[in-house]
Structure formats: structure tokens, C-alpha cells
Amino acid sequence: MHEMGIACSVLDAVRAESLRFTGRHICKVGVRIGELAGVDPEAMRFCFDALVRGTDLEPLALEVDYCPRRHECESCGCHFFSPLDGMPCPQCGGSTSRLSGGEELELAYLEVDDGACATGTQSPE
Numbered sequence: 001m002h003e004m005g006i007a008c009s010v011l012d013a014v015r016a017e018s019l020r021f022t023g024r025h026i027c028k029v030g031v032r033i034g035e036l037a038g039v040d041p042e043a044m045r046f047c048f049d050a051l052v053r054g055t056d057l058e059p060l061a062l063e064v065d066y067c068p069r070r071h072e073c074e075s076c077g078c079h080f081f082s083p084l085d086g087m088p089c090p091q092c093g094g095s096t097s098r099l100s101g102g103e104e105l106e107l108a109y110l111e112v113d114d115g116a117c118a119t120g121t122q123s124p125e
């Protein structure tokens, strides 16, 4: 089950980030998982909870942002969700499109216990 490895790297990232928030507790972590990443969000959640339990990171919630497979039309440039290759564009009917999303596997955001959101940009205090 490779979800365990992924949950581990997410927690490593949370630990690294927590150094920036001395005295504050990270209470939520958002992870973007694409349909094509081959990760089962439920298995991921299960592994994550198992790893967090009993550690100083607790309580820590995991929010999974599931990203369906997405294509970009090469004729008109619009993005659309498509379960398969070669689906015609809903805007112009064009049949050439390229994969533009659905392979995400990344940390989306962290939330610290004062409710501030840390997405790389620090809000002024």
C-alpha cells in the first residue's frame, strides 16, 4: 500500500513547515490528489490517521482535494473534465486535447490553530 509512504511524506512536510510556526499547532493539512495519481483517498486518510495517532502532531486533520482528470482543448484552449482520451471538446467540438490535470499529488495548504491559512504567503498580523 503506497499510500503509507505518501502519508509519511505529507507528515514530513508538515513537520518541516511546523518549524515556521513556533508556538502554534498545525491543525489541518490539505492535499491535492489527482484521479490519475493512483492514490486511494480513503486509504490515504486511513494511513494518515494511523501515523498521526499518539504523536505531537495530534490533532491533525487531513483534507483531501480530489482532482478529476482534466483536458485542455488544443483548438480553443478551454479546460474540461474527461474520463477518457479523445473526448470531443464541449466548447468547440475539437477532438485534439491534451491532459492538463488529474495527476496532482501535492500539499495544497496548511492551517494553523489560530485559523490563519498558510499557503506560502504570510498574512500580516
Ligand SMILES: [Zn+2]
Pocket (backbone or CB within 6 Å): 073, 074, 075, 076, 077, 078, 089, 090, 091, 092, 093, 094
Ligand atoms: Zn475546444
